[in-house]
Amino acid sequence: MSDIKQQALQCREAAQAIAQLSTDAKNALLLAMADALLADQAGILQANARDMDAAGAKGIAGAMLDRLKLDEARLAGIARALREVAELPDPVGQVTRRETRPNGIAIERVRVPLGVVAMIYEARPNVTADAAALCLKAGNGVILRGGSEAIHSNTAIAASLKRALRESGLPEAALTLVEDLRRETMVELLQLNDVIDLAIPRGGEGLIRFVAEHARVPVIKHYKGVCHLFVDASADPDLALRLLLDGKASRPGVCNALETLLVHEAIASSFLPRAGEALRARGVELRGDETAQALVPEAKPASEDDYAAEFLDLILAVRVVKDLDAAIAHIRRYGSDHTEVIATRDGAAADKFVQSLRSAVVMVNASSRFSDGGELGLGAEIGISTTRLHSYGPMGAESLTVERFVVRGEGQVRHPDLL
Amino acid sequence: MSDIKQQALQCREAAQAIAQLSTDAKNALLLAMADALLADQAGILQANARDMDAAGAKGIAGAMLDRLKLDEARLAGIARALREVAELPDPVGQVTRRETRPNGIAIERVRVPLGVVAMIYEARPNVTADAAALCLKAGNGVILRGGSEAIHSNTAIAASLKRALRESGLPEAALTLVEDLRRETMVELLQLNDVIDLAIPRGGEGLIRFVAEHARVPVIKHYKGVCHLFVDASADPDLALRLLLDGKASRPGVCNALETLLVHEAIASSFLPRAGEALRARGVELRGDETAQALVPEAKPASEDDYAAEFLDLILAVRVVKDLDAAIAHIRRYGSDHTEVIATRDGAAADKFVQSLRSAVVMVNASSRFSDGGELGLGAEIGISTTRLHSYGPMGAESLTVERFVVRGEGQVRHPDLL
Numbered sequence: 001m002s003d004i005k006q007q008a009l010q011c012r013e014a015a016q017a018i019a020q021l022s023t024d025a026k027n028a029l030l031l032a033m034a035d036a037l038l039a040d041q042a043g044i045l046q047a048n049a050r051d052m053d054a055a056g057a058k059g060i061a062g063a064m065l066d067r068l069k070l071d072e073a074r075l076a077g078i079a080r081a082l083r084e085v086a087e088l089p090d091p092v093g094q095v096t097r098r099e100t101r102p103n104g105i106a107i108e109r110v111r112v113p114l115g116v117v118a119m120i121y122e123a124r125p126n127v128t129a130d131a132a133a134l135c136l137k138a139g140n141g142v143i144l145r146g147g148s149e150a151i152h153s154n155t156a157i158a159a160s161l162k163r164a165l166r167e168s169g170l171p172e173a174a175l176t177l178v179e180d181l182r183r184e185t186m187v188e189l190l191q192l193n194d195v196i197d198l199a200i201p202r203g204g205e206g207l208i209r210f211v212a213e214h215a216r217v218p219v220i221k222h223y224k225g226v227c228h229l230f231v232d233a234s235a236d237p238d239l240a241l242r243l244l245l246d247g248k249a250s251r252p253g254v255c256n257a258l259e260t261l262l263v264h265e266a267i268a269s270s271f272l273p274r275a276g277e278a279l280r281a282r283g284v285e286l287r288g289d290e291t292a293q294a295l296v297p298e299a300k301p302a303s304e305d306d307y308a309a310e311f312l313d314l315i316l317a318v319r320v321v322k323d324l325d326a327a328i329a330h331i332r333r334y335g336s337d338h339t340e341v342i343a344t345r346d347g348a349a350a351d352k353f354v355q356s357l358r359s360a361v362v363m364v365n366a367s368s369r370f371s372d373g374g375e376l377g378l379g380a381e382i383g384i385s386t387t388r389l390h391s392y393g394p395m396g397a398e399s400l401t402v403e404r405f406v407v408r409g410e411g412q413v414r415h416p417d418l419l
Numbered sequence: 420m421s422d423i424k425q426q427a428l429q430c431r432e433a434a435q436a437i438a439q440l441s442t443d444a445k446n447a448l449l450l451a452m453a454d455a456l457l458a459d460q461a462g463i464l465q466a467n468a469r470d471m472d473a474a475g476a477k478g479i480a481g482a483m484l485d486r487l488k489l490d491e492a493r494l495a496g497i498a499r500a501l502r503e504v505a506e507l508p509d510p511v512g513q514v515t516r517r518e519t520r521p522n523g524i525a526i527e528r529v530r531v532p533l534g535v536v537a538m539i540y541e542a543r544p545n546v547t548a549d550a551a552a553l554c555l556k557a558g559n560g561v562i563l564r565g566g567s568e569a570i571h572s573n574t575a576i577a578a579s580l581k582r583a584l585r586e587s588g589l590p591e592a593a594l595t596l597v598e599d600l601r602r603e604t605m606v607e608l609l610q611l612n613d614v615i616d617l618a619i620p621r622g623g624e625g626l627i628r629f630v631a632e633h634a635r636v637p638v639i640k641h642y643k644g645v646c647h648l649f650v651d652a653s654a655d656p657d658l659a660l661r662l663l664l665d666g667k668a669s670r671p672g673v674c675n676a677l678e679t680l681l682v683h684e685a686i687a688s689s690f691l692p693r694a695g696e697a698l699r700a701r702g703v704e705l706r707g708d709e710t711a712q713a714l715v716p717e718a719k720p721a722s723e724d725d726y727a728a729e730f731l732d733l734i735l736a737v738r739v740v741k742d743l744d745a746a747i748a749h750i751r752r753y754g755s756d757h758t759e760v761i762a763t764r765d766g767a768a769a770d771k772f773v774q775s776l777r778s779a780v781v782m783v784n785a786s787s788r789f790s791d792g793g794e795l796g797l798g799a800e801i802g803i804s805t806t807r808l809h810s811y812g813p814m815g816a817e818s819l820t821v822e823r824f825v826v827r828g829e830g831q832v833r834h835p836d837l838l
Contacts, residue, residue: 101794415788418669
């Protein structure tokens with residue numbers, strides 16, 4: 001048997017112990033993990049320094065290097081996040097529905113853990129702790145396969161978390177970090193469909209496509225966010241401008257940032273010049289259709305590709321549309337099913353926008369930046385699913401469980417006549 | 420572009436129209452479909468006769484031939500099932516949770532259709548209508564890929580259902596029957612992960628393995644049911660015997676029939692001889708371990724394979740176990756996560772059995788034969804999922820939807836300080 005299969009089987013075995021833990025025991029484990037991370041701070045920061053050196057030598061710089069970096073404050077943030085997961089409600093054992101049938105059998109739908117979750121991710125070492133915490137809170141085993149740039153940081157963090165498992169009397173295999181980062185090993189992991197219940201890829205488009213292509217285990221993708229703001233004819237222009245600036249300029253590098261602005265032609269000539277000026281003041285480059293370019297002289301022409309792009313940068317595609325239907329058609333064609341926003345004072349238009357779009361999150365008069373597990377009340381998130389199955393949109397601990405049936409009777413049978 | 424991709428894209432386009440339908444419109448469509456099937460009865464039965472002739476020529480007989488056969492009564496049953504689906508509650512648009520955040524944004528979790536469901540199935544032509552009805556009720560498009568034995572029946576039934584779509588002013592591509600039954604075409608269908616949101620294979624182990632191996636679209640398996648009854652030391656023997664006979668002998672060919680009986684050693688010497696006699700009277704062959712064989716002389720020896728087998732026949736594996744833990748260990752080792760039953764008067768033993776097993780359905784003092792969408796209150800089922808994701812156990816119309824987020828605000832933004 002290959003090493004990776006053996007590791008996965010050990011994780012599955014250990015996951016059975018995690019599945020049986022009480023809420024208190026799981027929360028105590030998460031607090032012990034937070035303490036372990038802080039106690040092991042020196043070693044973790046040393047390991048991170050090795051990753052940073054290697055990245056620097058490879059010429060990695062800027063935002064990517066920043067995502068890799070750990071320091072005392074960031075490590076304290078990771079420990080704090082573990083404690084916050086401890087405070088979340090436990091989804092396991094929740095009874096979501098009860099019904100007694102006419103024959104007297106009592107049916108409950110009860111949340112149970114998924115089993116083993118494989119997390120496939122890139123650069124950020126905090127994902128190692130964040131993902132492990134949510135998986136364990138939901139009673140699952142977790143297999144973590146991070147990127148090579150963060151391997152020393154990830155190994156040090158995982159060792160610390162595993163120590164907390166061990167010292168809590170629990171099998172450390174419940175948290176398994178894959179240290180063999182060869183692609184063929186990842187493919188083997190993704191094909192263990194009798195062992196792994198769910199794979200969650202988080203990272204760039206290349207990684208997600210690779211996982212989707214090679215997996216035989218179920219996959220929930222966390223794919224790109226081509227988020228739209230449609231400014232309807234009836235929109236309050238001040239409100240629309242607030243949503244626009246928050247959506248585009250408050251943190252352009254995240255998946256819930258706006259990428260395309262659609263403006264109803266009836267409001268374009270008053271709204272767009274003002275919006276263009278406010279965006280220019282914040283360093284945002286506009287790429288527009290002809291009408292938009294006429295109204296915002298500094299706008300460059302937008303290509304087809306620009307409308308499908310997740311810029312993750314201070315760039316915004318702009319299009320003036322004839323009406324709500326044209327806005328919906330544009331989003332259906334170019335959108336990524338992540339998050340869409342309408343600014344409007346017309347309730348019927350809002351309802352139509354919500355009904356007609358199949359995106360995971362649809363907002364009326366609220367910023368796309370609220371498309372986030374914390375902001376939407378999930379407490380923490382393991383990512384934002386753009387797969388239209390199981391969990392769609394921000395995924396919290398509950399999304400790492402599934403409902404099953406528990407039935408209690410008093411000897412009822414289906415064919416009493418046959419006895 | 421290949422024919423199958425073109426068909427799938429047309430189905431996705433048509434699915435958008437189905438997703439927008441009101442509950443009344445969908446129910447009217449289902450009733451029109453039922454009427455169309457009855458109006459087209461002569462043609463459907465003729466087509467079925469062609470399938471029956473071809474099956475007879477191939478030497479297919481017995482239960483398989485019976486599953487293929489349609490007659491007036493069975494067609495009336497299919498039409499009735501469509502009307503029953505019309506009467507079920509509409510899952511689409513259901514608000515499952517509401518929350519207003521401290522910043523005033525109002526969040527709803529709302530059920531929306533999955534999109535396009537591909538159903539891959541064998542012999543029974545009724546699945547063509549049953550699956551289509553549930554998919555459409557849940558606002559989805561459906562692609563049906565049945566087996567070659569039923570191709571004429573399936574084509575005739577699909578033509579009739581499509582006529583109802585057309586006459587209701589709806590795009591017929593919402594229901595697409597794949598008539599090209601080559602394996603490579605099925606593989607191509609299963610790899611259209613930008614078009615198909617879910618594939619559901621129903622049939623024999625070979626079909627399900629084939630689908631799981633080749634799919635790049637999400638798959639929910641409807642795999643075998645190796646269902647167990649554990650008769651605890653404290654069980655009421657009369658009750659346990661009722662569950663045993665109903666579970667094994669009322670309809671042995673279905674997935675919720677019992678395949679293995681586990682008996683606590685403290686009750687074995689009184690229970691097993693009586694159970695053996697009752698089973699023999701119903702023509703059930705026993706395959707037991709040594710202790711069971713000593714207590715039921717006509718029992719044959721059980722092999723390892725027998726404990727993992729889904730007999731789908733009047734055969735039952737029997738094992739005497741030391742205690743509840745040994746029963747749980749046996750089920751964890753040999754079970755298929757489908758349905759397990761405990762007969763007991765000991766509440767703590769019942770709770771431990773439920774907690775320790777990860778099967779989709781766990782019953783306390785009730786027959787395994789209740790593991791069925793209709794019996795568990797779902798109204799109808801598209802199958803019984805043994806995939807521990809999205810839907811686990813019997814799947815009804817609700818399992819063909821997913822929850823998304825709808826957020827309404829009054830201009831809230833995440834970083835008001837930046838504006």
